[in-house]
Amino acid sequence: MIGRRGALGLLGGLAGTALMPSGLAARASAMPPRLRPGDTVGLVAPASAVTLPAELDRAVHWISGMGLVPKLASHVGDQHGYLAGTDADRAADLDTMFADAEVRAIFAVRGGWGGARILPLLDWATIRANPKLLIGYSDTTALHMAIAARAGFATLHGPNAASRWDRASWESLWRIAFAGTAPVLGGAAAEDAAGRPARSLVPGVARGRLLGGNLTILSTMMGTGWLPDFDGAILFLEDINEEPYRIDRMLQQLQLAGVLDRLAGVVFGQCTRCSAGDADARTFTLDDVLGAHLAPLGIPVVTGFNSGHVRNQLCLPVNVPVELDAGARTLRMLEPAVA
Incomplete structure (x- = not known):
């Protein structure tokens, strides 16, 4: 974790980072x-x-x-x-x-x-x-x-x-919210608390607005009129305490709602304690479920990205254009989130 001294020290250490590109200044009045x-x-x-x-x-x-x-x-x-x-x-x-x-x-x-x-x-x-x-x-x-x-x-x-708030969380917050930069998030150096890097399920590069969050909440909002347009989006998902059959059910709901077929890419984050509740050999693993739903989409897909109900989670910019490089397991912001 990082305390006040570490946080303020990081502020000083990163103070020389480049700020918002001038070409985006016209959007400042509509930006936080x-x-x-x-x-x-x-x-x-x-x-x-x-x-x-x-x-x-x-x-x-x-x-x-x-x-x-x-x-x-x-x-x-x-x-x-x-x-x-x-x-x-x-x-x-x-x-x-x-x-x-x-x-x-x-x-x-x-x-x-x-x-x-x-x-x-x-x-x-x-x-x-x-x-x-x-x-x-x-x-x-x-x-x-x-x-x-x-x-x-x-x-x-x-x-x-x-x-x-671990160092990875604080540093990504600082770069996005304080410095106003458009950083690259993830990559080979980004690991979860158990030291596991993200995995490239389907390699490739895609661009789109980053939308999403908790899979359970998203699935309950389908058909309500309170969701943005997912056409061409990079969808981020995470969850906790959901067995594979429940993840299967919720992804199927997104599929039947026409969301998955409209995406440019998918980033599936951490699904904490999402293994089957018993040792039944007939069950599917989380990886089985993700592969069955996401691989056939034919778009770049990363799984195990370090965001969600985990330590060291990265802050992710919602409703901001990003580039997903599934092979490199990175998200690169294409614009700042703040003015």
């Missing part, structure tokens, strides 16, 4: 602002309740350690059943953070379930008028996809505020 040390950022809980005080304390610790000033949403500590407050209160918290001129970016404290419940309650005119990076993963996928569809600016699929 980049972050700088000392900026105020909002902490929200748009989904499950933050049930342990230590979890919120950890979120404040991590964000402060990045040199940022955390601002807690009014209902971030509420509990309404398994949710962090009522749908109306959680939506109001997010609206308030987007409208607050002092807040430069917004971090989800945790995931769980509940983000999709607030989508119809959000003030989308305010969100469109105040583009800011929303940072989080898992259930936050619902908000990432809705913002891509309804507001059109970039967000970041990365650790929640209360997650573990």
